[in-house]
């Protein structure tokens with residue numbers, strides 16, 4: 001079977017050529033916090049070319065919760081690096097809040113990363129010698145916030161993620177789930193428009209993972225952020241407004257919440273059947 005690339009234009013909401021008035025078009029664009037257009041990325045490894053992304057078109061609306069699903073090596077992290085401004089595409093463009101990130105110099109890109117995006121990684125990526133509080137303060141200090149304000153805000157965020165009693169613990173003195181909560185608080189430090197979470201539950205047991213996803217979902221509403229999360233785990237899809245399936249560097253399917261509810265219901269009832277049998 002040849003995988004067909006799903007082009008977002010194919011599924012667009014009726015905006016045919018010339019059909020959308022300019023004002024509507026501007027409103028539509030403003031609603032998209034991220035647009036990837038024809039993004040390609042090729043890595044060279046030992047003289048061999050690895051086509052990590054083969055032309056990805058993806059627009060993500062403000063306040064959407066999008067999960068990126070796909071097998072290992074399908075290009076999820078590569079796509080994250082592109083839409084998070086951590087790497088640049090070989091071809092195509094990435095717009096963050098309608099800014100073409102290729103047009104930014106290093107200083108502007110660093111500013112955008114610091115203020116617009118919060119990052120959460122599978123391995124937490126906390127500073128090991130710093131306390132939970134200092135870890136959360138760090139992006140605010142980079143952003144130029146006075147230390148006392150950063151301290152207050154970090155403590156508030158840590159209380160919000162349920163760690164008010166662990167402010168001074170270092171990462172080694174926290175469980176995996178607690179460390180990821182610190183990372184969630186850190187991601188929210190500068191009130192980002194976008195939270196990017198690359199396999200945020202990959203190193204956690206199922207229950208702790210579900211708690212992190214539920215936390216991300218509730219914070220999305222509270223902090224008015226867009227959440228984009230890569231995951232392998234079908235159980236984690238319930239929180240999603242949309243799931244984007246990546247296969248071998250291409251988007252091969254996109255499912256919306258309504259379809260997912262049906263799918264999720266089936267998964268749940270299969271689980272129930274399994275429980276009844278056991």
Ligand SMILES: Nc1ncnc2c1ncn2[C@@H]1O[C@H](COP(=O)(O)OP(=O)(O)OP(=O)(O)O)[C@@H](O)[C@H]1O
Nearest residue numbers: 043044045050052071072073074075076077078079
């Ligand atoms: N720095 C690199 N140099 C060479 N090849 C790379 C590099 N980074 C990724 N790749 C290759 O690009 C492809 C996509 O990798 P990517 O890390 O984006 O996959 P992924 O979907 O995130 O996988 P996983 O679920 O295992 O994290 C893979 O074939 C990988 O080996």
Ligand SMILES: [Mg+2]
Nearest residue numbers: 076077078198
């Ligand atoms: Mg990855």
